[in-house]
Amino acid sequence: MTDWDSLRYILAVAREGGLSGAARVLGVNHATVSRQLAKAEDAAGVRFFTRLASGLQPTEAGQVAISHAEEVEARMVALDMALAARDETEEGELKVTIPPLMAEDNFAEDIKEFKALHPGIDVHLLGATEVLNLHRREADVAIRVTQAPEESLWGRMVTPQRAGWFASPEFVERYKDVFERRDMDTALPYIGFSAWFASTPAGLFSELPPVRVAIKTDDMVSAMSLARQGMGMVRTSHLLGSSDPKLVRVPGVPLSDHTPIWVLTHPDLRHVPRVTEFMRFIANRITARRALYMGLDESSANAATRSDGAKLEGIASEIAE
Amino acid sequence: MTDWDSLRYILAVAREGGLSGAARVLGVNHATVSRQLAKAEDAAGVRFFTRLASGLQPTEAGQVAISHAEEVEARMVALDMALAARDETEEGELKVTIPPLMAEDNFAEDIKEFKALHPGIDVHLLGATEVLNLHRREADVAIRVTQAPEESLWGRMVTPQRAGWFASPEFVERYKDVFERRDMDTALPYIGFSAWFASTPAGLFSELPPVRVAIKTDDMVSAMSLARQGMGMVRTSHLLGSSDPKLVRVPGVPLSDHTPIWVLTHPDLRHVPRVTEFMRFIANRITARRALYMGLDESSANAATRSDGAKLEGIASEIAE
DNA sequence: TACATGACCTACATTTATGCACAAGAGGCG
DNA sequence: CGCCTCTTGTGCATAAATGTAGGTCATGTA
Numbered sequence: 148m149t150d151w152d153s154l155r156y157i158l159a160v161a162r163e164g165g166l167s168g169a170a171r172v173l174g175v176n177h178a179t180v181s182r183q184l185a186k187a188e189d190a191a192g193v194r195f196f197t198r199l200a201s202g203l204q205p206t207e208a209g210q211v212a213i214s215h216a217e218e219v220e221a222r223m224v225a226l227d228m229a230l231a232a233r234d235e236t237e238e239g240e241l242k243v244t245i246p247p248l249m250a251e252d253n254f255a256e257d258i259k260e261f262k263a264l265h266p267g268i269d270v271h272l273l274g275a276t277e278v279l280n281l282h283r284r285e286a287d288v289a290i291r292v293t294q295a296p297e298e299s300l301w302g303r304m305v306t307p308q309r310a311g312w313f314a315s316p317e318f319v320e321r322y323k324d325v326f327e328r329r330d331m332d333t334a335l336p337y338i339g340f341s342a343w344f345a346s347t348p349a350g351l352f353s354e355l356p357p358v359r360v361a362i363k364t365d366d367m368v369s370a371m372s373l374a375r376q377g378m379g380m381v382r383t384s385h386l387l388g389s390s391d392p393k394l395v396r397v398p399g400v401p402l403s404d405h406t407p408i409w410v411l412t413h414p415d416l417r418h419v420p421r422v423t424e425f426m427r428f429i430a431n432r433i434t435a436r437r438a439l440y441m442g443l444d445e446s447s448a449n450a451a452t453r454s455d456g457a458k459l460e461g462i463a464s465e466i467a468e
Numbered sequence: 469m470t471d472w473d474s475l476r477y478i479l480a481v482a483r484e485g486g487l488s489g490a491a492r493v494l495g496v497n498h499a500t501v502s503r504q505l506a507k508a509e510d511a512a513g514v515r516f517f518t519r520l521a522s523g524l525q526p527t528e529a530g531q532v533a534i535s536h537a538e539e540v541e542a543r544m545v546a547l548d549m550a551l552a553a554r555d556e557t558e559e560g561e562l563k564v565t566i567p568p569l570m571a572e573d574n575f576a577e578d579i580k581e582f583k584a585l586h587p588g589i590d591v592h593l594l595g596a597t598e599v600l601n602l603h604r605r606e607a608d609v610a611i612r613v614t615q616a617p618e619e620s621l622w623g624r625m626v627t628p629q630r631a632g633w634f635a636s637p638e639f640v641e642r643y644k645d646v647f648e649r650r651d652m653d654t655a656l657p658y659i660g661f662s663a664w665f666a667s668t669p670a671g672l673f674s675e676l677p678p679v680r681v682a683i684k685t686d687d688m689v690s691a692m693s694l695a696r697q698g699m700g701m702v703r704t705s706h707l708l709g710s711s712d713p714k715l716v717r718v719p720g721v722p723l724s725d726h727t728p729i730w731v732l733t734h735p736d737l738r739h740v741p742r743v744t745e746f747m748r749f750i751a752n753r754i755t756a757r758r759a760l761y762m763g764l765d766e767s768s769a770n771a772a773t774r775s776d777g778a779k780l781e782g783i784a785s786e787i788a789e
Numbered sequence: 790t791a792c793a794t795g796a797c798c799t800a801c802a803t804t805t806a807t808g809c810a811c812a813a814g815a816g817g818c819g
Numbered sequence: 820c821g822c823c824t825c826t827t828g829t830g831c832a833t834a835a836a837t838g839t840a841g842g843t844c845a846t847g848t849a
Contacts, residue, residue, distance in 0.1 A: 486827085488825075816826105
């Protein structure tokens, strides 16, 4: 192995199962991957992959090479992390991953404020659906909605959340008698999430009249849309439900505990100025909005949310000064 | 770190302490090393070395990178070894390291025979003075003159050796009275090795008349030359001394134990056909010459050596058939 | 069977990296 | 002090790797 870089190609080919996939991942042409692989195989005097019509399958020697390549990759990632951890500069890029549904207006405003405060820090938002790996430094900071984050990550819970049932005003009006327990025979249609039918969360329908599934989905965005169309009521976090102008809390059903929000980073990065500064800032901002995430008791919920919004604006402008 | 190969350059620069040295080791132009290093530093956004007049000295970040590079290198070496260990082919290169002084005629004949038997195996003799590292696969097989080889190596002792005092016939004739203990006043001049004056081997001069240093050297080749010139007697292995046509054993001094000969390989390579075959062959050949390495008692020494040579030729031709 | 698709290989143009030659600067030494 | 050697940095020609485009093969589908 005179050329350490060839292992990178071998690893990519193994992971993607073919030259084309590897080329995509590596950001090069597939011909390059083919040639690099051929070079490595010539140098080693072994075939690392058997060429099949369905792609490239590692030989025994290939598997040996792949396992070593994985260890090398781990060391490379560790080096990247170690170098990043030593980074004392105030300026530079900061990759932040956030669940797409959290990246709403309030958050966007936070980012705007942060950029105003720290123009040198180049915040890069990654609203990817897949969970990015902080250990591989796919992001520097993660905002996560989870009960318990990986123990190997460093950070804190910034706010608990509560969830409730939301529906269109027309829906609430139509089923008024059911909500007020005058009509005990009609079942309330609701938007069901696919995951619920594998294992139903405990207490999901407690304190509700009888219900029935109106439609199933596995996507929160479409669920909200369906709810807005009046197809059924949807269970969602108080933040999401209450911030939707076309939805209202269904009456007579209290909020219940939901998944908390965490702000996390890789332990090695916890002393990097950019990272600490961003985490401190965003944690404060989210905490200040706690009422939005938690909601208030029953009837006063809407009013309270509005006043929270006002409070938030006050804080934001205060920080911006 | 998008380019894993740049770590190789960093490591070489760190080890050699400069661009030129690294370039020599890597077998490339120093300009290439400089550019690769610059590229890596740009990518990381850190300087790995501070440029001094005396060379390049690693920064803190550089030390981090170097330590990671060392681990990566270890993995690369391990991969090489693992791939070599899986090598089932009868053909290919086989690197053999041997102390230069052992690479004499008999050994050369062995190699010639081996090549005749296995034309596909491309034996590469490394008669380097420095001890090559089998763990880094600088050689596949090592023939070593040592009391106890590294425990991490695999192989066996093929013959013990005995050493004696040798001198030119003129020298022996001149000091005949001293050797025969008739002249007890004259000290015998001998060629001293520098190492002896740091810590004298036990029993070096036992059973010898009084001696004095004629000249000191740290090199066996020159010591032999000096002895041939009649400057003094030299202590050397029986093999070396007896095979020199211009030297004879000094009378009245018995042979004594010397360092044994081992044939060794890396444990991972012990099942590779080329390696096992070579080790078996060379061990047999050396063992067959045991009388040469051990010598015989006193007076009959020369005669015995000659008959051994004859025996050896018989064996060699037998194998060659 | 014909067709479309995906994956790989190959020939050629182009970009990129490398080696070479030279210049500048820093010790070492008579 | 000047001379020498060693090391590093910079243009320029060359060599090597890469991208592009076309071709082949196998597979799945109408």
